[in-house]
Amino acid sequence: MRILVAIAGLALIMLVAREAFETVVLPRRVASRIRLVSLYYLVTRRVWLIVGRRVRLGAAREDILSYFGPLSLLSLLVLWALLFVVGFAALSWGLALPLAAPDKTIGFATYLYVSGSTFFTLGPGDVVLTSGPGRFLEVLEVALGFGFLALMVGYVPVIYQAFSRRELRISLLDARAGSPANAVGMLRRNCAISDVDGLQRMLNEWEPWCADILESHLSYPVLAFYRSQHERQSWVEALTVILDVCALILTGIEGIPVEPAKFVFAIARHTAVDLAQVFGSPPMTGADRLPEREFARLRDALAGAGLFLREGAAAEGKLAEIRATYEPFVRALADNLLLSLPPWIDVDDGLDDWQTSAWDGHMPSTRQALLDIMR
Numbered sequence: 083m084r085i086l087v088a089i090a091g092l093a094l095i096m097l098v099a100r101e102a103f104e105t106v107v108l109p110r111r112v113a114s115r116i117r118l119v120s121l122y123y124l125v126t127r128r129v130w131l132i133v134g135r136r137v138r139l140g141a142a143r144e145d146i147l148s149y150f151g152p153l154s155l156l157s158l159l160v161l162w163a164l165l166f167v168v169g170f171a172a173l174s175w176g177l178a179l180p181l182a183a184p185d186k187t188i189g190f191a192t193y194l195y196v197s198g199s200t201f202f203t204l205g206p207g208d209v210v211l212t213s214g215p216g217r218f219l220e221v222l223e224v225a226l227g228f229g230f231l232a233l234m235v236g237y238v239p240v241i242y243q244a245f246s247r248r249e250l251r252i253s254l255l256d257a258r259a260g261s262p263a264n265a266v267g268m269l270r271r272n273c274a275i276s277d278v279d280g281l282q283r284m285l286n287e288w289e290p291w292c293a294d295i296l297e298s299h300l301s302y303p304v305l306a307f308y309r310s311q312h313e314r315q316s317w318v319e320a321l322t323v324i325l326d327v328c329a330l331i332l333t334g335i336e337g338i339p340v341e342p343a344k345f346v347f348a349i350a351r352h353t354a355v356d357l358a359q360v361f362g363s364p365p366m367t368g369a370d371r372l373p374e375r376e377f378a379r380l381r382d383a384l385a386g387a388g389l390f391l392r393e394g395a396a397a398e399g400k401l402a403e404i405r406a407t408y409e410p411f412v413r414a415l416a417d418n419l420l421l422s423l424p425p426w427i428d429v430d431d432g433l434d435d436w437q438t439s440a441w442d443g444h445m446p447s448t449r450q451a452l453l454d455i456m457r
Contacts, residue, residue: 088176094169098162102230106237122161126154127307134420144309147420151307155241158304159234163201166230170223171197179216183209196220201227244298245308251291252310252320258284261434262314265326266380266427269335270387282342288324289346295321296353303360306419316421322412323424325350329404334392335384354411363418365410372405372426374398383427 101118130150137143171194181188181196196209200223211220260267272281295317299305310316328347332340358365372380377398381391391397416423 084176084178087172091169091172091176094165098165102162106233148309155304167197167201180212181209182212200224203228241302244305247294248317249310252315255320256434259323260428262424263319263323264425264427265323265330266383268327269389278338285342285346289349292349292353299357318415318421319424321350325408329401332404333397333401336390351408354408358411358414361418363414366414366417368413380426
């Protein structure tokens, strides 16, 4: 019986060490199907999403869902530490390593106490291992505990740095593309016709953002669960808006070259497809984001800003063909993360988030001035 417990303890130590290494240190996605981290997130996310779906109010739901990313990360670190402690305790107990204890009652709980004080580098206490193998195991656990804690101290800042890089550019969409962000708004507000070079520069700036999302969210998938800091914003929404803008340019808008949009579309779609695969979200079909009536409105909205889409049904067919290459993947990501996809056209008479505040009722002149600025 003790030998089996010792073997189980050693296997647990090796399993947790491998999981921590693959999750924190290894800079690539691990394709193995059976992983402790995957099982952990599968269970915790299902529970959290059940709670989130029961909340009807948008703001309250977002508040609840926003806790999952940071809380799941901290809970995972605690879980790893506890499993290390249990694994070393099981190994010591299974090998029946002698202990020097003040009382005569020595059981598994005693070994658990010794393992915990050793792993968290508290030093020898009132109960210590006395044999040579026991001391070696104690030193090994101290080294592993110290290295684990140091690694975690460096791991959390990396997560938040990647989160900050992601959110910095998303926050620009508020004024650049509307609230919620949309493709027509981005083309109209960025003077696509009068400043074609500016539009190309803007697209070139979003290309590395998409690449950074792909790299960071593949290396640290927990980032996907971190919600944006402002309402009506998310990384899935931003990625979809960029894909929508590129899709319109690739469909054909008079005066706008398609070459820059090709490269941005390529990395943006690559990001959507790979991340959908990482999170086990197969492509989804659903209600058409741009039915025939909305397409007519989209054409009119573009024409009102001096942007003329290709004439005839060929344009609608071409756009539908391009949309089919990425919409099922962003739809799957949005469904998995309980996020909404952006519209194609500006909301009528809608205000951007930066134009509103809790004190608007007391400052009507300020609100009107902000509206005039964007006209």
